[in-house]
Amino acid sequence: MPSRPADPAGPAVPADPADWSAAAPEAELWLDYDPAARDLPGFALGHRVLAGPAQTEITALHRAGVRCLRLTGPVRLCADAPAASARALMLLREATGQGLAVLWRAECTDGCAARRRFHHLYPPEGITGAPPEVVADWRATYYPSKCVFRRGPGFVEVRDRRFGTLELFTVDEPGHLAQVDALAEGVGTDLLPDAVRRDFAEAGLIAEQAGRAWFLPMRVRRWPFPSLTV
Known part of the structure; x- marks a missing residue:
């Protein structure tokens, strides 16, 4: 599997595993993308704590x-x-893959957002701690299916355009x-085999946060453009 230089943000900070199950995000929900429509009676569904697995929660909402x-x-x-x-x-990853609009604000103090x-x-509405041009770049360069994976018989293919050019990764090692x-839902970094953790980290395909590693690419559900473009 090809690799790129590891992200210099440094290792993840371990956390009490109990914090993971207790730290469920809360979201406000609507039945339409259009801000004007969201103000109409019946379109707002109120707030909900999304405590289940990210894919399960977002699929049910969709x-x-x-x-x-x-x-x-x-x-x-x-x-x-x-x-x-x-x-x-991870909810953002699943929501993006399902084509939902997400209103959110990010925080960054170590430069990783750039x-x-x-x-x-x-893309977020703003990033606290980052220059305005960082969120402007994110919003200007965003398009659906920018980093996705799909399964084949005995392999997973990742197509990644986050950094401008198309990078292809084929994952076929059984481990x-x-x-x-x-x-997809996060694995304790101490439970992830060293070779798997190293290879995915060097390829830029996982994030490590709160003592867990999780997969960054989204499941591809449909091609929004010809496959060679994506």
Whole structure:
């Protein structure tokens, strides 16, 4: 599997595993993308704590007709992010993959926001601690399916354009494939095999926050452009 230089943000800060299950993000929900429509009677669904697995929660919301959500708390992007921020980012990954609009604000104090690690996610309204041009770049360069993965028989292919050019990664080692589903919801960094952790980190395909590693690419559900473009 090809690699790129590791992100210089540094190692994740361990956290009490109990914090992960307790740190469920809260979101405000609407049935329409349009801000004007969201003000109409019946379009606002109120607030909900999204305590379940990210894919399960977002799939259920999408099937229920939700098309826009607002994360009520700020989301820290850095390696020292708490469990609530890591879980919120995984919800963002799933919501982006399902085509939902997400209203949210980010925080960054170590410069990681400028390195485009999260630029495949629906862009934030602002980033506290980062220059205005960072969020402007994120919003200007964002498009659907910027970093996605799809499964084939005995392999996973990742297509990544976060950094400008298309990078292809083929994951076919059995030990690596066995961790992809678990990484979608976060795996304790101490439970992840060293070779898997190293290879995915060097390829820029995982984030490590709150004592867990989680997979950054989104599941591809449909091609918004011809596949060679994506």
